Every structure is written in structure tokens, then in C-alpha cells.
Amino acid sequence: MMSDANMRRRSRAVHERMVGTTKDMRHDDPSVEIGLNAAIVAVIDDAPVVLVINDESNDGDSLPFGRFSPLDHQTLEIGLRSWVEEQTNLGLGYVEQLYTFADRGRHAVPDLKDPHVVSIGYLALTNADKAETMQRGTWRSWYQFFPWEDWRKGTPKILEQEIAPRLKQWAETHAGHSKPSQSLPTLERIRMCFGLDGATWDEEKVLERYELLYEAGLVEEANRDEREAASQWERSDRFGKQMQFDHRRILATAISRVRAKIKYRPVIFELMQEEFTLFELQKTVEAILGPHLHKQNFRRLVESAGLVEPTGEVRTRTGGRPAKLYRFRRNVLLERPAPGVRVKHTRS
Amino acid sequence: MMSDANMRRRSRAVHERMVGTTKDMRHDDPSVEIGLNAAIVAVIDDAPVVLVINDESNDGDSLPFGRFSPLDHQTLEIGLRSWVEEQTNLGLGYVEQLYTFADRGRHAVPDLKDPHVVSIGYLALTNADKAETMQRGTWRSWYQFFPWEDWRKGTPKILEQEIAPRLKQWAETHAGHSKPSQSLPTLERIRMCFGLDGATWDEEKVLERYELLYEAGLVEEANRDEREAASQWERSDRFGKQMQFDHRRILATAISRVRAKIKYRPVIFELMQEEFTLFELQKTVEAILGPHLHKQNFRRLVESAGLVEPTGEVRTRTGGRPAKLYRFRRNVLLERPAPGVRVKHTRS
DNA sequence: CAGGTTATACTCATTTGGAGTATTATGGGT
DNA sequence: ACCCATAATACTCCAAATGAGTATAACCTG
Numbered sequence: 001m002m003s004d005a006n007m008r009r010r011s012r013a014v015h016e017r018m019v020g021t022t023k024d025m026r027h028d029d030p031s032v033e034i035g036l037n038a039a040i041v042a043v044i045d046d047a048p049v050v051l052v053i054n055d056e057s058n059d060g061d062s063l064p065f066g067r068f069s070p071l072d073h074q075t076l077e078i079g080l081r082s083w084v085e086e087q088t089n090l091g092l093g094y095v096e097q098l099y100t101f102a103d104r105g106r107h108a109v110p111d112l113k114d115p116h117v118v119s120i121g122y123l124a125l126t127n128a129d130k131a132e133t134m135q136r137g138t139w140r141s142w143y144q145f146f147p148w149e150d151w152r153k154g155t156p157k158i159l160e161q162e163i164a165p166r167l168k169q170w171a172e173t174h175a176g177h178s179k180p181s182q183s184l185p186t187l188e189r190i191r192m193c194f195g196l197d198g199a200t201w202d203e204e205k206v207l208e209r210y211e212l213l214y215e216a217g218l219v220e221e222a223n224r225d226e227r228e229a230a231s232q233w234e235r236s237d238r239f240g241k242q243m244q245f246d247h248r249r250i251l252a253t254a255i256s257r258v259r260a261k262i263k264y265r266p267v268i269f270e271l272m273q274e275e276f277t278l279f280e281l282q283k284t285v286e287a288i289l290g291p292h293l294h295k296q297n298f299r300r301l302v303e304s305a306g307l308v309e310p311t312g313e314v315r316t317r318t319g320g321r322p323a324k325l326y327r328f329r330r331n332v333l334l335e336r337p338a339p340g341v342r343v344k345h346t347r348s
Numbered sequence: 349m350m351s352d353a354n355m356r357r358r359s360r361a362v363h364e365r366m367v368g369t370t371k372d373m374r375h376d377d378p379s380v381e382i383g384l385n386a387a388i389v390a391v392i393d394d395a396p397v398v399l400v401i402n403d404e405s406n407d408g409d410s411l412p413f414g415r416f417s418p419l420d421h422q423t424l425e426i427g428l429r430s431w432v433e434e435q436t437n438l439g440l441g442y443v444e445q446l447y448t449f450a451d452r453g454r455h456a457v458p459d460l461k462d463p464h465v466v467s468i469g470y471l472a473l474t475n476a477d478k479a480e481t482m483q484r485g486t487w488r489s490w491y492q493f494f495p496w497e498d499w500r501k502g503t504p505k506i507l508e509q510e511i512a513p514r515l516k517q518w519a520e521t522h523a524g525h526s527k528p529s530q531s532l533p534t535l536e537r538i539r540m541c542f543g544l545d546g547a548t549w550d551e552e553k554v555l556e557r558y559e560l561l562y563e564a565g566l567v568e569e570a571n572r573d574e575r576e577a578a579s580q581w582e583r584s585d586r587f588g589k590q591m592q593f594d595h596r597r598i599l600a601t602a603i604s605r606v607r608a609k610i611k612y613r614p615v616i617f618e619l620m621q622e623e624f625t626l627f628e629l630q631k632t633v634e635a636i637l638g639p640h641l642h643k644q645n646f647r648r649l650v651e652s653a654g655l656v657e658p659t660g661e662v663r664t665r666t667g668g669r670p671a672k673l674y675r676f677r678r679n680v681l682l683e684r685p686a687p688g689v690r691v692k693h694t695r696s
Numbered sequence: 697c698a699g700g701t702t703a704t705a706c707t708c709a710t711t712t713g714g715a716g717t718a719t720t721a722t723g724g725g726t
Numbered sequence: 727a728c729c730c731a732t733a734a735t736a737c738t739c740c741a742a743a744t745g746a747g748t749a750t751a752a753c754c755t756g
Contacts, residue, residue: 031379032418034450034466068450070380070464076450100448100468102382102416102424116418118382118466120448188682202685279703297745299704304743320702321752334536337550627734645714647735668733669721 034068035119036080037247039098039254040090042131042139043271048287049139050251051088055244059224062244063251064088064137065119080122089135094125094270096261098253101246121250123257125270142255145240145248148194149206149255151290162238163213164196170216203290204260210252213239221248259289264340266307269328277315277323278302285341305339306332382416383467384428385595387446387602388438390479390487391619396635397487398599399436403592407572410592411599412436412485413467428470437483442473442618444609446601449594469598471605473618490603493588493596496542497554497603499638510586511561512544518564551638552608558600561587569596606636612688614655617676625663625671626650633689653687654680 040051040063052061066083073079081092098121131139143150148159171186193209195201214222220242242248262268262285271284282298302308308326316322332339388399388411400409414431421427429440446469479487491498496507519534541557543549562570568590590596610616610633619632630646650656656674664670680687 032382034380070450070466074451076448097447099445100424102418103422118418118424192682199682200685204686277703294745294747296704296706296747301744316753318702319754320700321704321754323703334540334547337548338552625734642714642716643733644716644735644737649713664722666722666733668723668731669735671734 032116032118034070034076035065035117036068036076036083036122037063037065037119037250038080038084038092038122038124039063039251040084040092040124040126041142041254041258041271042126042128043284043287044128044131044139046283046287047141048143048255050142050145050254051090051134051137052140052243053137059244060220060242061138061140061247063247065247068120076120077122084124088137089133090126091130091133092124092126093130094267096123096257097121098123098250098257101249103246119246119250121253123254125258125267127271127273129273142251145243145251146206146210146255147240148209149203149290151201151203151292152286158239159194163194163218164190166218167194167212167216170218204256206256206259207249207252210249214249219248221246262288262341264338266328266332266339266341268341269307272328275311275313275325275327277318277325278308279318279323281308281326302341305341306335307339307341380464380466382418382424383413383465384416384424384431384470385411385413385467385598386428386432386440386470386472387411387599388432388440388472388474389490389602389606389619390474390476391632391635392476392479392487394631394635395489396491396603398490398493398602399438399482399485400488400591401485405592407592408568408590409486409488409595411595413595416468424468425470432472436485437481438474439478439481440472440474441478442615444471444605445469446471446598446605449597451594467594467598469601471602473606473615475619475621477621490599493591493599494554494558494603495588496557497551497638499549499551499640500634506587507542511542511566512538514566515542515560515564518566552604554604554607555597555600558597562597567596569594610636610689612686612690614676614680614687614689616689617655620676623659623661623673623675625666625673626656627666627671629656629674650689653690654683655687655689 038051042049042051051064053064055062064084064087066079066087068076068079073082076097077095080095084090084092100118100120102116102118148156148163150156167190168187171190174186189208189212191197191199192202193205193212210219213219217223218239220236220239224242240248243251258267268281268285268288271288272281276284278299279295281302282293282295285298286293306329309329311325311327313325314322315325386399390397390399399412401412403410412432412435414427414435416424416427421430424445425443428443432438432440448466448468450464450466496504496511498504515538516535519538522534537556537560539545539547540550541553541560558567561567565571566587568584568587572590588596591599606615616629616633616636619636620629624632626647627643629650630641630643633646634641654677657677659673659675661673662670663673
């Protein structure tokens with residue numbers, strides 16, 4: 001138990017310790033601001049979409065973002081929910097923290113008189129129902145920002161035609177320039193990230209792929225941040241639409257996270273309406289992961305895992321035999337340690 | 349491409365946007381400080397240990413922590429590595445961000461004139477070799493802070509004797525008081541978290557368990573933070589040694605993360621020395637997860653996954669037949685999409 | 697009511713994973 | 727030198743999980 005006096009003493013101790021550890025540091029730091037950014041994801045008409053704020057700026061869309069004020073909100077997440085609701089009239093259900101960035105010169109404003117921003121990325125999942133009440137902003141397919149992630153019509157053309165050759169060229173010209181922290185030779189990293197030359201495509205490596213393209217200077221943001229001469233590149237969406245600040249990186253992190261998470265937690269149901277057919281569920285999983293699932297086995301998987309239960313109703317006009325409707329069995333949480341849609345890909 | 353003028357314009361836009369979204373917020377916020385906290389983990393003599401700073405304070409040990417200064421360090425991680433090295437003379441290998449907390453009244457200092465602290469937790473892994481060069485701080489078994497996580501000698505006594513009855517009692521007296529965000533009834537949460545009444549123990553739920561004990565007021569930090577009357581509890585380590593601030597929560601997050609991660613990424617080798625026997629490897633995995641592995645199957649798993657290769661040498665004086673030495677095959681990273689020690693528990 | 701279409705059920709071969717038995721190579725005592 | 731406790735390693739067995747089909751059922755359209 002701690003008295004107020006003790007409390008205060010502790011508080012001083014904190015300060016001394018923290019300053020003590022930074023004796024070589026400058027003390028006239030500009031104040032730091034906390035920025036919250038949300039990648040709000042839904043699946044609409046079998047397409048994975050993210051909520052973006054259209055901007056007149058020519059740096060592209062941004063994710064909804066705002067400042068966190070410690071005096072107004074008890075926790076980061078409460079702050080996030082509050083201003084998202086305020087801005088877009090969209091109540092968030094599932095929310096999860098992604099990552100905190102504070103890179104200087106990457107997303108912070110270079111003018112030192114401006115406050116330094118530490119930005120905390122969040123992932124939120126919602127469903128088409130709730131999405132309808134949304135006011136500001138636009139739902140945009142996330143493949144507009146990451147066209148190479150879209151395997152719905154087979155291997156994306158951009159991969160072999162643009163990305164692979166350009167990355168390899170870059171790797172050769174910059175041989176040995178790879179950071180020491182990167183233990184893998186650049187060519188191998190490229191191969192692994194993009195599943196080239198027989199390596200398997202790992203749909204979870206969204207962030208790694210974006211970072212690689214960034215390093216290679218292929219995404220618009222890299223040039224922007226480098227402030228290189230305007231001549232080198234025409235502004236182009238060839239490698240996906242750009243976004244403001246480091247928002248495309250945050251979105252990449254978000255996609256990586258959802259793709260990984262639906263495999264071991266039943267978060268996929270955050271994206272579904274209350275009742276759904278198994279095929280609708282499959283389509284939603286495929287929208288997130290890529291369309292590689294075997295229909296019959298998917299049914300078996302979901303049913304035997306006890307993730308769903310039939311409502312008794314059916315959905316007609318499916319084009320064929322009517323489909324039974326199901327709902328999420330919230331009780332799985334009580335039975336299984338880590339229930340998720342543990343899909344593995346088919347070969348074909 | 350962006351001119352400097354554009355850059356500046358963008359910078360203003362940022363400011364307006366961010367202020368715009370916070371119109372109802374107070375603007376005299378105290379400046380915010382960024383605190384970095386590191387849970388530096390190793391395995392020494394088959395025990396999982398964490399580096400703590402001994403403190404004269406009666407709030408217990410703390411994790412190494414320091415302030416992040418955006419002007420001195422390019423990124424958060426660079427800042428972290430820099431002061432850890434400075435303070436402990438320990439070079440960090442594997443480092444991974446855990447979570448960012450900014451809860452008011454929980455780890456922040458309550459006096460508003462003190463700066464608000466946003467604390468970012470990191471996990472770092474190192475091995476006994478490197479650990480020797482360490483200067484300040486002490487290696488302490490993490491089970492001192494979480495005795496109920498220690499299943500090395502069967503089900504921990506504290507679980508059935510102390511935790512289960514007290515939690516259930518708490519759940520009954522506080523029926524219906526559970527937060528709306530928690531959809532599960534409290535009793536069910538307790539059951540799931542601690543594997544009671546037939547539920548399976550999930551070694552990854554370290555954070556959930558700690559949070560539950562915190563909510564129930566059983567861990568020392570809860571009383572400290574609540575500033576309740578000193579009479580209710582004698583200061584006691586019954587539910588694990590306390591730590592300063594929210595460091596025990598950060599450590600819980602770290603343990604959860606390592607326990608999950610070794611299953612799908614080969615991070616276990618960060619904790620090993622260069623050469624090791626398969627049994628040493630198993631002991632290390634067990635130190636992290638709990639000792640539930642079947643020796644023969646563990647070998648099969650590790651070898652068939654191609655995670656290791658024999659060095660050709662053997663280790664004698666094992667007490668029996670000499671054991672072959674192995675080293676980590678870094679090439680697995682090039683072959684398998686997500687290699688890790690995918691252990692599942694045995695029944696017995 | 698035929699034919700197209702989708703849902704659902706069922707089969708089969710293979711792989712994976714848990715559990716146990718058998719064999720081999722040391723070191724320590726006698 | 728030999729016995730044996732001990733640990734390492736090899737091998738077997740069976741059951742469950744998984745990938746990939748084929749077969750059947752129930753709707754809609756014309």
C-alpha cells in the first residue's frame with residue numbers, strides 16, 4: 001500500500017531515473033504529440049475495404065487519424081474510439097493495437113518547430129451493417145494500395161511484369177548496401193517476400209513486401225520522404241495508390257495482422273453480419289487472405305471446429321440449392337483455446 | 349515528388365487536421381514523454397530469466413527503462429538499443445515491439461504537473477553467452493513474478509490453493525460488475541484463463557491472467573494504483589513479486605509474446621548458444637513454455653522441419669550416450685514460410 | 697420438367713502427431 | 727574388464743487431421 005507521500009516520492013524517482021538515463025541527450029526536445037491512426041476494415045461485396053479520408057492533397061488518401069490527449073481519455077483505445085465515432089459516426093467493435101512508429105524523417109514533419117509525432121496504429125474490424133451508418137470518409141478496396149496483394153484473379157500481373165524485374169535490378173545495383181540488420185542477402189529477401197523462383201507466396205508478409213518496395217524506392221512515399229529531385233519519377237500509381245504520411249505502412253501492418261489473426265482467433269465474424277451462409281463466410285475469408293480455399297473442406301473445418309451453429313433458416317436465390325444460415329457460436333471461446341479458421345492453401 | 353514548399357504546406361495541413369479533430373479537447377496538455385521499457389529475456393540453467401534493475405524502492409524491481417528522445421535517435425528501436433547498451437553494456441540481438449500503454453492512473457504519475465508518460469514495451473532475446481558481459485541489473489526468473497505460470501513441477505499449488513478460490517469469491521461478490529467490453533461472464537473468464545474445471549491451460553494467456561488478477565485486486569500493483577486504505581492488504585508477494593509502475597504487465601505481455609512466437613518463428617535460437625544438443629534445445633523450449641514435451645517427438649519435429657543441422661561434434665558427459673551437437677540452419681528462413689517449433693502438449 | 701447451378705454429403709489416400717518400445721553408446725563403480 | 731544406470735537415438739504403431747475428389751440434393755430458369 002502506498003501513501004500519497006510515497007506516491008509523490010515515487011513520482012520524483014521516475015523523473016530522476018529517466019533523466020539520468022538520458023544524460024547525453026538534448027533537453028530542449030520539442031514536445032511530443034501522440035497521433036492515433038486507425039485502419040478500419042470491412043468486407044463489402046466480397047472485397048476487403050478500408051475507410052479512408054479523401055484529401056485534396058496530392059499525397060493521396062489518409063487513414064482517419066487524430067491526436068491523443070491524455071487529459072481527455074483514460075486510455076489510448078478509448079481516445080481512438082471517441083474521435084472515430086466523432087468524425088465518422090461509426091461505432092467500432094473490435095479494436096486492436098498494431099504498432100507504434102516514431103521514425104524521424106519518415107512520417108514526422110521535417111520542420112523541427114513542428115511537434116514530433118509518435119503515431120500509434122490501430123486495426124478495427126466492422127461489418128457491412130454498421131458500415132452503412134458511416135458518414136465521413138470512403139470505403140476503398142485495400143488492393144488499390146497494394147495491387148500485388150490481389151490474387152483473386154491468379155498471380156497479379158504487376159508482380160512478374162514490374163515488381164520482380166525492378167527489384168532484382170535494384171538488388172544488383174545496390175549489392176552489399178543492405179543494412180547489417182538484414183542478415184539475408186537482398187536477392188533472397190526479394191525471393192522470399194514475393195514468392196519468386198519457386199518460393200511460396202506467404203500472404204502474411206504484406207508489411208515486409210511494402211518495406212522492400214520502399215527501400216527500393218519503388219513506392220511513391222519513398223521518393224516523397226527522400227525529397228529527391230522531382231525529375232526522377234513522374235508521380236504514378238503504378239505501385240499502388242500512395243497515402244499520406246506513413247499511412248500505407250500502417251495499412252500494410254493492418255493487413256498482415258488480420259491475415260494472420262483470422263487463423264487463430266475467430267475475428268472473421270467481426271466482418272460478418274449476424275447470419276450468413278457458409279459460402280458467404282468462405283468468401284469473406286478469401287477476401288482477406290486470397291481465394292485459395294477448397295469449398296468442401298472449408299465447410300468441414302468450420303463446422304467441426306464448432307465455430308458456427310445453424311439458425312434453422314435458409315437463404316434462397318443463391319443460384320442453386322438454398323443454403324443454410326448459420327451464426328457464430330460465441331461459446332467456442334469457452335471450449336477451444338485458440339479457435340480460428342485454420343485454413344491452409346490448396347495447390348491449384 | 350514534393351517541393352520544400354509543398355512539404356511545408358503539408359506540414360501545416362497536418363497541424364490543422366490534428367487540431368481540427370480535437371476541437372473539444374483541452375489544449376494545455378502537459379507535454380507527453382515517451383518511455384521505453386525492455387523485457388530482456390534469456391534462459392540460464394534451464395530457467396527463463398529477465399533482466400531487472402534492483403531498486404531501493406519498496407515497489408519492487410523495474411525493467412530497464414528510459415526516455416526516448418526523438419532528436420537523438422532516428423527510430424524507437426535505435427533509441428532502445430542505445431540506452432540499454434549504455435546502461436547495462438549488453439548488446440541486444442533480437443528486439444521486437446510489444447505494446448504501447450498510456451493508461452492514466454495506472455502507470456502514469458498522478459500529479460498532473462508531471463509529464464504524462466506513454467510507455468512502449470519491448471521484448472528482447474539474448475543468450476547466456478552475451479548475458480555474461482552484462483553489467484548493471486540482475487537476472488531473475490520470471491516465475492518469481494508469475495508463480496502460477498510455473499508448471500515445471502506439475503500444477504502450481506498456488507493455483508488451486510489461492511488463486512482459484514479467491515478469484516471465484518471475487519467473481520461472485522462482483523457479479524454483473526464486469527466491464528461491458530468483456531462479453532464473457534466473469535466466472536467463465538476465470539475458468540478459461542486459468543484452465544480450471546476441465547478447461548485446458550493455455551500457456552499463452554499470461555497477460556489475460558495477470559489482468560484478471562489485477563481486476564480482482566489480488567496483485568499488489570492493483571492496490572497500489574487504487575490507493576486503497578493500507579489496512580486491507582499487508583504488502584505481500586503471495587501473488588508474485590510486484591514490480592514498479594506497470595512493468596509486471598509489460599513482462600506479462602513479453603512472456604505471452606515469446607510463448608506464442610517460438611511456435612511459428614525460429615526465435616528460440618536467439619536464446620541458444622551457437623552449438624547445442626537437441627535435448628538442450630528442448631529444455632530451452634520447455635523453460636519458455638512449460639515442461640510438457642515428448643522427447644522423441646520433439647527430435648522428430650525439429651529435425652524434419654530442417655531447423656537444425658549437425659555440426660559433426662558430440663557432447664560427452666551427458667550422463668549417458670554422447671549427444672550430437674547441432675547448430676541453427678539459418679537457411680530454413682529461405683525454405684519454409686513460417687518455421688517454428690510447432691510443439692503441442694502431451695497429455696501426461 | 698430438363699438442365700444449369702449451387703449446396704451439401706460422403707469417400708479415400710496421405711500426412712501429421714501422440715505415444716510407446718527397442719537399440720546404442722557413454723561413465724561409474726566393482 | 728565387466729555390469730549397469732543413464733541418456734541419446736531409432737523405429738513402430740495407431741489415430742486424427744488434411745487435401746482432393748466424387749456423388750447427391752434442392753433450388754431456379756426457361
